[in-house]
Amino acid sequence: MRVGVDVFAAERFYNGDSRGVLELAALADRAGVHLLTTSDHLGFTRRSHADRVRDFAFPFDLEQSWPEPLSVLSAVAAVTERIELGAYVLVATLRPAVLLAKQIATLDALSGGRTRIGMGVGWQEAEYDAAGLPFQGRFGRLEETVAACRELWESDAPSFSGRDFAFDDFHSLPRPVQSRVPVVFGLGASQRNFDRIARVADGWAVTPADLPELAESVTRLRQTFADHGRDPASAEVQVLLPTRTDAAGAPDYDAMRADAARAASGGADTVILRASALPIDSTDLPEAIDWLQALRSGLA
Known part of the structure; x- marks a missing residue:
């Protein structure tokens, strides 16, 4: 079992200082955590944010800071x-494909090949x-974006023709x-x-809504890989863990x-803990990271 820590909103542990995220990243790195992630939004209208809170219990305030992920990850590298x-x-679809390919390639070069990016299309x-x-x-467009990125990353003469963008020998x-x-x-x-x-x-x-049927969905995902001529075992499955508290409000x-x-048991190979969602302060972070490490070995 691979374990990860999500550092989104972790500045709350450091008096609102975004640079504190780097301290948490270094702590996780020293401990041997496999993966570090963060989350993404460019912004919200007040109405769309209120609708999301009402309809889906969106847990973040309108005033929550959302640092640009690839910039954060470059600093973490x-x-x-x-x-x-x-x-x-x-x-990903809020970013031009050529720019996104450049950003991710740069991150991978700076980090020595440690990039592992989750992409989606958002809801807003x-x-x-x-x-x-x-x-x-x-x-x-998400599918085309990744196909274009792979062409730029892997081809000797990158060329692509899609519905929304195209390039030739670029x-x-x-x-x-x-x-x-x-x-x-x-x-x-x-x-x-x-x-x-x-x-x-x-x-x-x-996605959280898909956790109850995880095992059935993973079986279908792996069969789909096989249907496309790919190794079913190669399909990675990441799960962001729900936050649980006891009667006293502690983790x-x-x-x-x-x-x-x-x-x-449902087929996930990577579980991720969002540290900022825990009811803890900065002095408790080492304990949370130690728990992740124990989880790593306990679910091996």
Whole structure:
């Protein structure tokens, strides 16, 4: 079992100082945590945010800071040596494909080949409007975006012709250190989405709504990989653990360990803890990281 720590909103442990995230990253790296992730939004309208809170219990205030993930991960790369760098998840379709390919390749070069990016399409039409991009067609554009990135990363004469963008013999350096940058899609559990993953991605970042049917969905995902001529065992499955508290309001690590065990038995190979969601302060972070490490060995 691989374990990860999500550093989104972790500045709350450091009196609001965003640079404190680097301290948490270094702590996780020294402890041997496999993966570090953060989350993404360009912004919100007040109305769309209120709708999300009302309809889906969105847990973040409108005033919550959302640092740009690839910038954060580049800073993390400079203070870490081993931990892999990802997102849970990047709203990739808000970024031009050529720029996104350049950003990820640069991150991979700076980190020595430690990039492992989660991508999705988001839920907020107002976010697309503000970026001057169409909301419709975003799922297909995600697939094209990854295909274009792989062409730029891997081809000797990169050329691509898609619905929304095209290039011919376009060389963009640096290239990633890795021969194939792992990409996982944070999409709902459907056959259409699993086909998308099998065509261009490497795994699935599970949405909370899909956790109850995880085992059945993972079986279908792996069968889809086989149907596309890919090794079913190669499909990575990441799960962001729910936060559990006990009657006193303290972290219930036993309950979260049980959640992780259920995720593992359902086919997940990576579980991620969002530190900022725990009812703890900065002095408790080493204990949380130690718990992750114990989880890593306990669910091996």
